[in-house]
Structure formats: C-alpha cells, structure tokens
Amino acid sequence: MTVPRDKRRARHIAADEAHAWARSLDLKNPYAKGVLKSLSIYVNGEGRCFVGLDQLALDTDLSVDTVRRRMVWLEEIGAITRIPQWLDEHGRRNGDGRGKRTSDLIVLHLDRDPDEIEARAWGVVENETKSAVISPSRQQGLNQPPETVSPRPALALLRPPKL
Numbered sequence: 001m002t003v004p005r006d007k008r009r010a011r012h013i014a015a016d017e018a019h020a021w022a023r024s025l026d027l028k029n030p031y032a033k034g035v036l037k038s039l040s041i042y043v044n045g046e047g048r049c050f051v052g053l054d055q056l057a058l059d060t061d062l063s064v065d066t067v068r069r070r071m072v073w074l075e076e077i078g079a080i081t082r083i084p085q086w087l088d089e090h091g092r093r094n095g096d097g098r099g100k101r102t103s104d105l106i107v108l109h110l111d112r113d114p115d116e117i118e119a120r121a122w123g124v125v126e127n128e129t130k131s132a133v134i135s136p137s138r139q140q141g142l143n144q145p146p147e148t149v150s151p152r153p154a155l156a157l158l159r160p161p162k163l
Contacts, residue, residue: 014045015040015041015042015043017110018040018041018043018047018108018110019037019040019041021040021108021110021114022036022037022039022040022108023037024114025079025114025117025118025121026118026121027077027079027117027118027121028121028122029070029073029121031060031062031066031070032070032073032074032121034060034062034070035056035060035062035067035070035071035074036074036079036080036108038051038056038059038060039051039056039080039106039108040108041059043108047107047108047109047110048105048106048107048108049105049106049108050085050093050102050103050104050105050106051103051106052103053067053068053071053103056071071106076120077117077120077121078109078112078116078117078120079108079109079112079117079121080106080107080108080109081106081107081109082104082105082106082107083095083104083105083106083107084097084101084104085101085102085103085104085105086098086099086100086101086102087099087100087102
C-alpha cells in the first residue's frame with residue numbers, strides 16, 4: 001500500500017548524510033570545514049545539534065577561540081545558524097533567556113544550495129564582486145586575490161648579494 005505524499009513523515013537527517021554534506025563543501029578554509037564536519041557528527045534527525053565549544057575544540061584540535069571564530073564565519077556564509085539557549089531552574093532548555101546560558105542550538109543548513117554557500121565562502125556573491133564576508137584568518141596574504149600576489153619578494157631572496 002502506498003502512503004499519500006501529504007501523510008508521509010518528515011525526512012530525518014542522519015549524521016552520515018550531514019557529514020557527507022559537510023565534506024562536499026569547498027570552503028577554502030580548512031579550520032572552518034573541520035568545525036563543520038565535527039558539528040555534523042552531533043546532529044539529530046532534523047539537522048540540529050547542541051554541542052559545546054569545548055567539545056568541538058577537542059574534536060578538531062583547535063582552541064576554543066578558533067572554534068568560536070570559525071562558527072561565526074560559518075554562520076555568516078549561511079552554512080549554519082546558532083540560536084542562543086538557556087537552562088531554566090527546572091533544567092528545561094529555552095530560547096527566552098530564562099536561567100543559565102548553555103550551548104547554542106546549532107542548525108546545519110543541509111537544504112541550502114551548496115554553490116551559494118561556497119560562493120559566500122570564497123567572497124563572491126551573486127550581483128557583487130566582493131562579499132562582506134572574509135575568511136577569519138590572522139595570517140596576512142592568505143585572503144588576497146591572486147592578481148595582488150607578486151613573486152618579486154621571493155625572487156629577491158634568490159639573487160646573490162652584491163659585493
């Protein structure tokens with residue numbers, strides 16, 4: 001017997017499907033991708049998880065601050081959404097700000113167009129040449145367009161010194 005489409009249960013996301021999605025994205029940011037892959041391990045059937053920064057830092061061998069910055073960046077490019085959560089005096093999780101602050105509810109956007117997420121990660125947004133989103137890297141020169149990089153400083157090192 002065939003169940004009518006409107007009577008079918010909502011599709012549930014398995015952690016392996018979420019992990020495959022995270023692995024398939026080309027973000028040009030290995031730390032952010034590592035954080036996203038770690039998040040995918042903890043998702044429930046709806047693509048949501050409640051994992052703390054400390055656990056993600058352990059999983060990825062990154063500092064808590066680095067994990068936090070990468071999650072902000074993942075949210076800016078549209079790969080995830082973080083929703084602040086609190087525990088009230090009865091131990092119930094809420095988003096109303098009642099009680100003690102706890103791990104955010106993190107939603108992985110498995111249904112979003114991967115090309116759109118990648119374009120935002122690369123700094124290219126449709127109808128714009130540059131995005132306001134910049135890769136969270138402290139090292140200078142990693143986020144510069146290829147046309148601004150010159151081999152001249154490196155070639156100067158290869159020349160013998162003038163006597």
